[in-house]
């Protein structure tokens with residue numbers, strides 16, 4: 001069983017289903033990439049997994065234990081950490097204060113080891129950091145929560161490709177340390193470079209379940225999956 005096991009999940013927004021019976025396996029020690037055009041249902045799925053929005057159907061298990069009925073803070077305690085879309089730092093607190101929130105006053109050094117760029121910015125208000133530094137802070141804070149599974153929603157929003165590549169490298173390192181990472185990312189090519197398994201959502205359904213290498217290496221496949229032109233790569237065909 002995958003470390004993070006998402007089975008047959010349905011999510012509704014204003015009573016309309018936007019995610020329809022989606023199942024994903026997210027294994028420990030690797031990055032699983034979740035792609036799809038805007039509105040495909042990626043954010044809704046991640047929010048249902050972390051408990052930000054309720055599940056309308058299905059189950060979510062972490063390390064073999066159901067977590068879909070417990071409060072969001074207890075999911076964090078169980079080892080599931082969610083980096084939300086947008087800059088999820090406290091802008092008026094310093095970098096160090098933001099990190100101390102994650103550790104409850106304990107050591108924050110691991111975050112600076114992963115992102116030496118933040119070292120000289122310890123006493124700077126997070127709101128004054130660059131966009132890239134703020135995302136490093138968000139990832140650093142997540143790391144300090146010692147996640148078993150980390151779900152990440154579009155770290156790259158508004159960032160230059162070079163910075164996105166830097167962040168992807170850090171995400172890959174985190175996965176290598178044993179974390180199960182589920183990564184939603186608009187910079188699909190960069191995400192596929194660090195991932196093992198890939199899923200593509202369209203209209204709230206899985207239309208591709210296969211390897212990142214195949215998705216990156218097959219000319220036109222991603223494009224056709226996004227646009228709905230390829231019927232040969234259904235989840236059944238992709239297995």
Ligand SMILES: Nc1ncnc2c1ncn2[C@@H]1O[C@H](COP(=O)(O)OP(=O)(O)OP(=O)(O)O)[C@@H](O)[C@H]1O
Nearest residue numbers: 013014018036037038039040041042043044045085
């Ligand atoms: N808070 C909300 N209230 C109502 N409908 C919503 C809400 N958030 C999202 N939706 C709708 O749910 C569907 C799925 O959106 P969602 O944001 O999950 O997709 P996404 O793949 O993450 O897209 P994006 O990349 O734009 O975030 C869309 O039709 C969207 O309009």
